[in-house]
Amino acid sequence: MSEVVVVGGGVIGSLIGYRLCREGLEVTLLEAGKAGQATRASAGMLAPHAEGLGGEELEWAREGLERYPELVRELEAASGIEVPLALSGVWSLERPPLRGWEALRGLEPRPGGYLDPVRLLAAVQKAFVSLGGTIRTEEARRVEPGRVYTATRCIAARQVVLASGAWSSRFGLEVRPLKGEALLLAAPPPPGPVFVGAGYALPRGAQVYLGATQREGWRPGVGAEGLRWLQRYRDAHFPHLRGAAVLESRWGYRPAGRLTVGRLEPGILAATGHGRNGILLAPATARRITELVLESWRTRR
Ligand SMILES: Cc1cc2nc3c(=O)[nH]c(=O)nc-3n(C[C@H](O)[C@H](O)[C@H](O)COP(=O)(O)OP(=O)(O)OC[C@H]3O[C@@H](n4cnc5c(N)ncnc54)[C@H](O)[C@@H]3O)c2cc1C
Numbered sequence: 001m002s003e004v005v006v007v008g009g010g011v012i013g014s015l016i017g018y019r020l021c022r023e024g025l026e027v028t029l030l031e032a033g034k035a036g037q038a039t040r041a042s043a044g045m046l047a048p049h050a051e052g053l054g055g056e057e058l059e060w061a062r063e064g065l066e067r068y069p070e071l072v073r074e075l076e077a078a079s080g081i082e083v084p085l086a087l088s089g090v091w092s093l094e095r096p097p098l099r100g101w102e103a104l105r106g107l108e109p110r111p112g113g114y115l116d117p118v119r120l121l122a123a124v125q126k127a128f129v130s131l132g133g134t135i136r137t138e139e140a141r142r143v144e145p146g147r148v149y150t151a152t153r154c155i156a157a158r159q160v161v162l163a164s165g166a167w168s169s170r171f172g173l174e175v176r177p178l179k180g181e182a183l184l185l186a187a188p189p190p191p192g193p194v195f196v197g198a199g200y201a202l203p204r205g206a207q208v209y210l211g212a213t214q215r216e217g218w219r220p221g222v223g224a225e226g227l228r229w230l231q232r233y234r235d236a237h238f239p240h241l242r243g244a245a246v247l248e249s250r251w252g253y254r255p256a257g258r259l260t261v262g263r264l265e266p267g268i269l270a271a272t273g274h275g276r277n278g279i280l281l282a283p284a285t286a287r288r289i290t291e292l293v294l295e296s297w298r299t300r301r
Contacts, residue, residue, distance in 0.1 A: 002028040004293060005148045005157035007140040007171075010039040011117065011279055012271050013163030014124045015286040018075075020293060021131035028155065029128065030148065032139035035220060038165055038278060041180060041252030043202055043211050044117040045193045046280050047090040049110045050200075053277065057259065060284035065112060067283040072115065078127035083120050084205070087113040088192025096197055096237040101190045114193055114202050117279050140164070143171060145267030159293050161269045166253035168272040173260055175273045177218050177253035181226035182211030185234075187244035199233045207247060210234055214254075222249040254278075261285050263292055 004020050006013045009031030017029045046068060048061035065087075072083045089109025098104075125135060142149040143160050162168055166177040189203030201210050210233075213226045227249075234241050259273040259281075269292055271285050 002026050002134075002155065002157045003297070004028070004159045004161060005030060005155055006161045006163055007143065007148065008162070008164035008167075009125065009135060010037055010163065010165050011121055011124070011282045012165070012274060012285055013161070014121060014128060015282045016161055016163060016271060016289045017133050018124050018128040018131070019286045019290045021128055021133045023290060023294060025293070025297070026132070027128075028134045028136060028157070030136050030138045030140050030150070032164075032167075033137055034167060036166070036177075036179070036251065036253045038180070038252040038254050039117050039121050041182065041250040042117040042279050043182065043193070043200070043209050044115045044120070044279050045090070045112065045200070045202060046114060047112040047193055047195070048280065049112065050090050050092050050193070050195045051276055057277070057281070061277060061280050063284040063287075064280040064282065068115065071283055072120070072123075075120070075123040075127050078130055079123040081119060081123040081126060083115060083123050085113065085115040086192065086203075087111075089113070090192055091190075091194045093194065093196040097239050098194065098196060098237065100240045101188070104191060104194065109192060112193065115279070116204065120279070143268060145265060159267055159269065159296060161271060161289060161293070162264075163271045165272060166255040168255060168270070171270075173270055173272055174258040175255045176216070176257050178256035178275070179215040179217065179219065179251060179253050180212040181215075181222045181230065181249065181251045182209060183230050183246050184208070184248040184250070185210055185241055185244040186247050187241050196237045197233065199237065201238055201241070208241060208244065210238070210241070218253070220251075222251045226251075261288050269293065
């Protein structure tokens with residue numbers, strides 16, 4: 001029997017798994033390998049003040065911003081994988097268009113930055129495994145206290161954590177897919193994330209990450225409509241990027257709806273509904289779920 005089974009291996013489930021392993025628990029992570037995982041498509045911005053967050057979410061966002069530098073150092077040491085992170089500040093502009101990054105000079109950014117979410121996920125999962133965690137490529141079909149059912153077997157666990165992103169509705173959680181599409185452009189990057197209008201641009205290595213659309217539903221891939229939106233957005237807000245070659249596109253389903261981080265019933269916890277800010281909110285989410293699991297562990301609930 002695993003002490004904990006985490007369902008979903010995006011940033012949320014993986015970081016929870018890592019933290020629980022660090023506390024000495026035996027953890028199995030089930031990852032179904034769905035197309036459209038949000039984490040791999042994400043811009044990776046750490047921008048607590050740019051997204052209209054308030055209350056506890058804002059507190060958790062600030063906690064994420066504060067904790068990431070140390071967390072990334074810890075994960076890099078444990079995994080040997082470098083995770084690019086910069087506390088560059090975040091620019092939010094009222095008036096487009098921006099005709100070049102020089103125009104940002106003299107404008108005060110707000111606290112924030114960015115990291116590479118694909119590298120983050122790789123580092124978290126490798127660190128998790130190096131602590132004794134197990135990752136299985138399997139889909140959970142049903143859960144009940146003490147049990148997770150896949151297509152072929154039943155896995156026993158004292159605690160089950162549902163962290164299956166936009167797919168969490170299958171377990172009765174109030175989450176829906178909000179697809180985001182983005183482009184990687186071959187152009188000199190800005191000094192940090194720049195929000196203007198309904199989108200943003202930020203550095204991804206030596207390139208520019210330009211995003212992102214918001215589309216309800218499960219339609220997969222980067223659609224023609226999404227591409228048109230991104231091109232129109234680029235031309236209207238960042239005209240100096242107009243000639244830049246498109247190197248790659250990214251898409252994923254944000255888990256939109258109700259942010260649920262806590263216990264659903266004895267033996268079952270959930271961490272989902274992080275919408276546009278799951279990378280930023282992941283450290284606080286993992287901390288909170290770890291506290292709850294350890295509390296149950298001590299009192300054997
Ligand atoms: C284009 C885009 C840009 C974004 N930009 C930012 C940003 O700048 N900053 C920020 O903080 N956030 C951003 N986000 C949001 C952020 O990426 C998400 O909130 C976060 O990645 C959600 O993580 P998750 O682990 O909950 O879900 P996911 O990353 O989607 O992972 C869920 C995982 O669960 C697995 N799964 C599903 N069902 C099952 C099952 N039954 N059994 C086993 N496994 C299952 C799936 O295969 C998947 O891998 C962005 C998202 C998108 C799409």
